[in-house]
Amino acid sequence: MTRDDILQAFDRMRVWQRGDQRAVHKPLLVLFALARVGAGGTATMDWNDVEPHLKQLLEEFGPDGSGSSRHHPFWHLQTDGLWQLEGPTTILARPPSATPTLTELRENHVRGGFPPGLQGALQRDPQLVATIARRIVDAHFPESIRSDVLAAVGLPADLSATASLQEQARRRDPAFREKVLLAYQYRCGVCGHNLRLGHQPIGLEAAHIKWFQARGPDVVPNGIALCSLHHKVFDLGAFTILPDTYQMVFSQHLNGSDESAGRILAYHGASLILPQSRDYLPQPEFLDWHRKQVFKSPERPVS
Numbered sequence: 001m002t003r004d005d006i007l008q009a010f011d012r013m014r015v016w017q018r019g020d021q022r023a024v025h026k027p028l029l030v031l032f033a034l035a036r037v038g039a040g041g042t043a044t045m046d047w048n049d050v051e052p053h054l055k056q057l058l059e060e061f062g063p064d065g066s067g068s069s070r071h072h073p074f075w076h077l078q079t080d081g082l083w084q085l086e087g088p089t090t091i092l093a094r095p096p097s098a099t100p101t102l103t104e105l106r107e108n109h110v111r112g113g114f115p116p117g118l119q120g121a122l123q124r125d126p127q128l129v130a131t132i133a134r135r136i137v138d139a140h141f142p143e144s145i146r147s148d149v150l151a152a153v154g155l156p157a158d159l160s161a162t163a164s165l166q167e168q169a170r171r172r173d174p175a176f177r178e179k180v181l182l183a184y185q186y187r188c189g190v191c192g193h194n195l196r197l198g199h200q201p202i203g204l205e206a207a208h209i210k211w212f213q214a215r216g217p218d219v220v221p222n223g224i225a226l227c228s229l230h231h232k233v234f235d236l237g238a239f240t241i242l243p244d245t246y247q248m249v250f251s252q253h254l255n256g257s258d259e260s261a262g263r264i265l266a267y268h269g270a271s272l273i274l275p276q277s278r279d280y281l282p283q284p285e286f287l288d289w290h291r292k293q294v295f296k297s298p299e300r301p302v303s
């Protein structure tokens with residue numbers, strides 16, 4: 001496989017294959033495997049060693065409930081030509097759609113990894129590993145949490161520092177940020193943060209409600225002005241916004257010491273600080289997407 005063949009093979013996998021639904025299973029497994037190659041790991045990994053990591057990665061960065069299908073990419077990545085399994089023929093000879101159960105993979109110690117040719121090419125070219133990892137993380141996660149994803153799989157967090165190729169390829173509205181910040185009068189929609197240095201806002205960002213990576217448009221009703229902290233917390237799914245009341249509801253999974261959790265949970269049940277015109281209000285279809293694809297349910301009860 002040449003370098004270009006390899007990049008193309010991974011690029012085909014980068015595509016979101018299920019419309020609006022976030023499909024992060026394969027990307028997370030591939031990132032995990034790339035990190036292992038980068039660290040000089042063995043070519044194939046026992047499912048029993050991979051499983052706890054993949055479960056945790058999906059719980060942290062996948063849509064709600066995606067951890068229950070954590071074994072799917074270990075099997076389905078074969079059809080992309082990027083993965084090879086070792087184990088009993090009774091399992092390996094099955095048609096691609098006949099995904100083995102978790103128990104079958106565990107008990108038979110099925111092993112998986114990049115095919116030898118690909119593994120060798122990656123081992124010889126650390127720069128290629130970095131390029132593939134960066135393309136995958138850029139294609140599937142918003143900038144606010146990319147370094148968290150990379151760190152969680154064990155890759156250097158600065159891989160995604162350069163501008164995303166996909167984002168360059170698909171035109172972004174350069175005025176999106178400015179329009180959203182103006183709509184929210186240069187304040188965080190959660191906490192009202194509006195620190196400035198001269199005229200320059202500090203730590204204030206235009207968040208996409210429906211991610212750019214999920215084809216969320218660069219329009220003000222798909223944006224909210226958020227401070228860096230609340231942007232990250234929103235993109236990780238620790239809270240979402242109800243479409244009818246614009247109330248912020250937090251996840252039961254969010255926790256911390258009294259002080260740090262208390263500071264953020266003080267906004268639970270409160271209304272978003274609304275934009276200055278009704279035309280800018282977050283649109284229900286984008287809020288619904290965030291709730292289904294990003295928010296970590298269950299929500300805390302609102303008193």
Ligand SMILES: [Zn+2]
Nearest residue numbers: 188191227230
């Ligand atoms: Zn804030």
